[in-house]
Amino acid sequence: MGTTFIGLFILVSLVNLLYFFSFFSFATTNFKNKLHPEVPVSVIICAKNEEExxxxxxxxxLDQDYPDFEVIVINDASADNTLEVIESFQKIDPRVQLVNVQNNEAFWANKxxxxxLGIKKAVNKHLLFTDADCAPQSSNWIKEMSRNFQPGNSIVLGYGGYFxxxxxxxxxxxxxxxxxxxxxxxxxxxxxxxxxGVGRNLAYTSTQFYEMKGFANHLHLRSGDDDLFVNEASTSDNTAICFHPDSITRSVPKKKxxxxxxxxxxxxxxxxxxxxKHKALLGAFYIFRVLFWIMLAGLLIFQVYPQIVLSILGLKLITEAFVYIKAGKKLKETDVIWLFPFFDLFLIFMQLAIFIANLISKPKHWK
Structure with missing residues (x-):
């Protein structure tokens, strides 16, 4: 019986390791400087109660070092002074364009x-999205993100971190x-x-948007303007990633x-x-993480081949640490990586709690 369990544990551990070996594709890649096409860009920001x-x-x-861009700010039926703030920016900078969305019964609270409406307002083909609570960490944000609109690329995935x-x-x-x-x-x-992709830092062309008929296939869902659109539209040929330090945006994190x-x-x-296929990949990643920790605890409690179990644990932690260190350096998140075993366990339990909560009721509004 003990041999069977240790065999299963080794299999589960191998799957976990395979996932992190696949993450080497990003962790070990180096940033390659690309020729800059300097295409005209429309930055689009959707703001709901975001005056501050x-x-x-x-x-x-507005301080971006880029020769040709406009900033479309959408007031999404705000109840505060968001509209007035946008209008004040309009008066001092002609690049600011306002889209004022009124409550619509058919699309109530639908981002x-x-x-x-903001995309239709854009005069440029290349669209760069961020949120009202986001700040580019460099004046070269537009330059670095738009640099990836190389021939054939219509979607650019960026990194949107938190302060x-x-x-x-x-x-x-x-x-x-x-x-x-x-x-x-x-x-x-x-x-x-x-x-x-994440809407805090995402770019795609209006051509790609209209080819997909916008958000038509998931307009009934309150969320997913970023990840569902990318999931539907992205391919191995049309999608680029951008992780240059100057391309990072950061947002205000939740405090509770x-x-x-x-x-x-x-x-x-x-x-x-x-x-x-994506649900299968992500679901298996979660399931095999859960199985690893459950089987690890059981094998250690019952002292089944403890030397082998601890050796496998050590190999897993070393592999994961390598990925987190390399990726954390790229994305300027080095201070969080040393707590990864604790955070990994916590997130497993939190995801289970989220799954149960969502079975009972689903969140309805984007903000």
Whole structure:
């Protein structure tokens, strides 16, 4: 019996290792400087009750070192002074374009409807998306993201991280989870299987948008304007990744666990609409992580080949540490990687809690 269990544990461990070996595709890749086409760009920001964030972060976008861009700011039926803030920026900078969305009974609180109106307003073919609570970490953000619109590329996946808050364990957990997600979608894209992107830092062409008929196939879902669109439209031939340090954006993280938990519930509910092969890859990754820790605990408790079990654990941790260190350096998240065994376990239990919560009820609004 003990031999059977250790055999199963070795099999489960190999699957876990194979996943992290696949993440080497991103962790070990080097940034390659590409010729810059300097295409005209339309930056699109959807803002709902974001007056303070727009005051704080819109100047960083207007200060971009790029020769030809406009900034379309969508007021998505805000109840605060978001509209007035956008209008004030319009008065001092002609590159700011306003789209004022009124409440529409057919598209109530639907961000995709608001974004569609913003895309239709854009005068440029190349679209770069971010959120109102995001700030580019360099004046070369537009330059580095748009540099990846090489011939054949119509989608560019960027990294949208979160601002660091010293002394906050929740902040580290949020940024670690964001790092792990980025490792996955960058790695799969490098391997020719792109499956998602984040709206905090995402670019695609209007041609690609209209070819997919916009968000038509998932307009009924409140979320997924970023990852569901990429999941549907991206291929191994049309998608590029951008992880240059100057291309990173950072957002204001949640300060309460309950708020972040609700946000992740929304993200997970959307993942159920991915392509079957992507759901299988992501589902297996989670299941085999759970199995590893359960079997590890059982084998150690009952002292079944403890030397072999601990050796496998050591190999797994070393492999994962290598991936997190390399990726963390690329994406400027080095302070969170040393807690990865604790965070990995916590996220496993949290994902289970999210799955149960979403079975009971699903989040409805994008904000």
């Amino acid at each position: 964030n727009l005051r704080n972060f819109l100047p960083a976008i 995709k409807y608001a974004l569609t 660091q808050q010293s002394g906050s364990l929740l902040n580290k957990l949020i940024r670690f989870e964001t790092l792990l997600t980025a490792i996955q979608y960058f790695s799969y894209a490098k391997l020719g299987t792109p499956y998602m 666990f309950s708020e972040w938990f609700h946000q992740k519930r929304r993200h997970v509910s959307v993942a159920g609409h991915y392509k079957t």
